[in-house]
Amino acid sequence: MKIQPQYIGSTRRGLGEWFAQRVSAVVAAAFGLYFLVALCLAPPTDLETWRAWVLGGGMRLALGLFFAATLIHAWIGMRSVFLDYLKPMSLRLVVSTATGLGLAVIALWVAALLLGAV
Amino acid sequence: MLFIINDNAGPIKKAFKYWLCVDILPPPMNAAPQKRPVYLNLFQIRLPIGGMVSILHRVTGVLLVLALPLAVFLLQRSLESAAGFAQVSAWLSPWPVRVLLLLLALTFLQHLYSGIRHLLLDLDIGVDRSSSRNSAWLTLVATALSAVALGWLILA
Numbered sequence: 001m002k003i004q005p006q007y008i009g010s011t012r013r014g015l016g017e018w019f020a021q022r023v024s025a026v027v028a029a030a031f032g033l034y035f036l037v038a039l040c041l042a043p044p045t046d047l048e049t050w051r052a053w054v055l056g057g058g059m060r061l062a063l064g065l066f067f068a069a070t071l072i073h074a075w076i077g078m079r080s081v082f083l084d085y086l087k088p089m090s091l092r093l094v095v096s097t098a099t100g101l102g103l104a105v106i107a108l109w110v111a112a113l114l115l116g117a118v
Numbered sequence: 119m120l121f122i123i124n125d126n127a128g129p130i131k132k133a134f135k136y137w138l139c140v141d142i143l144p145p146p147m148n149a150a151p152q153k154r155p156v157y158l159n160l161f162q163i164r165l166p167i168g169g170m171v172s173i174l175h176r177v178t179g180v181l182l183v184l185a186l187p188l189a190v191f192l193l194q195r196s197l198e199s200a201a202g203f204a205q206v207s208a209w210l211s212p213w214p215v216r217v218l219l220l221l222l223a224l225t226f227l228q229h230l231y232s233g234i235r236h237l238l239l240d241l242d243i244g245v246d247r248s249s250s251r252n253s254a255w256l257t258l259v260a261t262a263l264s265a266v267a268l269g270w271l272i273l274a
Contacts, residue, residue, distance in 0.1 A: 022237060029230050036223060040271045044196075047203040054197060067190075074183045081176060106187055113194050 021076045027069035031062055060114050067110045071103050078103075171254040175232040178225045185222055213273065220265075220272045227264045231257040 044050035053059060078099050086092040165173070196206040210219065235253050238244055244253050 022240065025233055025237065029233060032226060033230065036226065040268065047200045050203060051197055070186070074186065077179050078183060081180060106190060109190055113190070
């Protein structure tokens with residue numbers, strides 16, 4: 001039987017997502033591990049040192065990259081989970097739209113925080 | 119069928135197609151309707167350890183996404199003022215909260231370890247059966263060892 005490619009669903013698509021998932025994983029893993037170890041070994045004791053560390057120039061950029069990578073990674077991952085387990089199209093539409101909006105809100109929130117608006 | 123999406127569709131239909139990950143096409147005139155076998159009852163499949171770790175990777179991933187807004191909230195509050203910093207410190211100091219923090223850190227580390235395993239598998243490293251089973255167990259051992267080390271750091 002001849003199978004028409006566009007009839008199989010997501011075949012031939014998703015390579016970009018696959019790659020973005022791996023690149024964002026490496027970025028988020030490296031920074032996440034650094035942040036976790038640094039927090040555990042030297043927990044911040046007062047506001048001044050905490051601000052100086054987290055909002056220092058290089059750290060601000062690194063946090064921005066970390067959150068960008070994490071949000072991209074979270075979106076692709078959640079979408080994969082929804083595509084596997086949410087079969088009714090209406091439910092999939094509602095849940096993935098809500099998740100996308102939620103992640104977008106977090107992105108704006110982090111951007112405002114790191115750019116000093118909040 | 120409400121409408122037809124094909125590769126020549128406009129941007130809005132393309133976006134819809136991406137969002138739902140479906141092709142909405144009328145069935146081809148000459149093809150029999152496809153019935154591909156689906157057998158995904160998790161209670162009847164006996165998963166190998168690699169499959170268990172893969173599912174654990176998904177579960178911890180979803181948990182981390184749920185924790186993300188909370189983490190951003192705590193970060194913002196702790197940075198905004200001395201009062202905010204003191205408040206976050208007070209929230210995070212009781213031991214039951216410390217246990218939750220420890221569990222969150224372990225959730226991250228489990229996801230990290232199984233993620234590294236998946237990246238290595240993508241690079242064709244450790245694909246054969248015995249080494250992929252060993253590496254699956256190794257992620258669990260690493261998480262357990264991390265639990266001991268972090269428990270000592272966070273709870274002590």
